């Protein structure tokens with residue numbers, strides 16, 4: 414019994430050493446990128462250090478501009494969505510789900526995506542037609558977990574119409590403060606693939622709870638462009654984790670945390686798995702824990718429109734058009 418305890422504790426300490434080794438490795442590989450961020454924009458450093466803490470975030474709010482009152486934001490495609498209700502849900506849960514893209518809009522973006530080559534795993538050398546994913550994996554000799562359109566999506570008028578919809582900016586200004594601005598627009602596929610490495614999954618933000626630390630405050634609007642069920646890699650958001658933040662998730666160097674750790678803190682009921690028909694939209698505060706999941710059987714096509722409050726760092730984004 415004693416031996417068993419010793420064996421267990423040896424195993425536990427070996428595991429702890431391995432974990433700290435991999436933690437150091439994970440931090441070390443990021444150092445060159447951090448230095449690049451710093452050179453590009455010195456204001457990145459205080460954000461990077463302080464925006465993970467609640468006091469730091471509150472401090473930054475002192476410089477926020479007030480948004481104008483909610484009056485009709487202009488012609489929107491989201492008729493019937495009340496921006497005030499959206500902002501209230503964001504404040505309490507970090508998430509609002511229930512936007513609906515008009516069919517003509519999501520069908521046009523999906524048709525554009527079907528006929529346009531995308532880039533696998535954020536790598537411009539891995540260009541393929543989305544309908545030829547299996548052949549492309551064979552041709553490139555590697556798994557292709559994602560397929561991005563990068564700047565090509567700006568050639569799709571329906572995607573531009575979503576990006577420019579005044580309701581999105583209105584919600585962003587009321588949630589993030591008056592200086593909120595559009596930063597990114599991306600459309601991409603997540604593909605079912607049995608062979609993706611952890612590195613590929615991390616790059617694609619799939620399979621691990623994480624929070625985004627690209628700005629002091631951010632909002633991401635997501636829209637499904639195909640029906641998404643449990644097998645299509647639904648997005649998952651941990652409700653309330655943007656607001657009630659455990660100290661160890663503030664004083665942490667890493668943005669990704671194991672599911673067990675996240676659920677222990679925010680509760681097993683806190684994750685919301687977002688499934689729904691093509692056109693479903695939701696908006697989240699990405700400081701809350703969230704992740705995509707790897708599709709089990711059907712590719713997922715999704716659009717993101719992101720807002721922030723600072724000049725975005727080009728490096729932070731994966732090649733999608735950054736709007737300055």
Ligand SMILES: O=C(O)CCC(=O)C(=O)O
Nearest residue numbers: 618625648703704705706
């Ligand atoms: O693909 C997804 O659902 C996750 C995207 C994500 O985590 C992110 O944009 O930060």
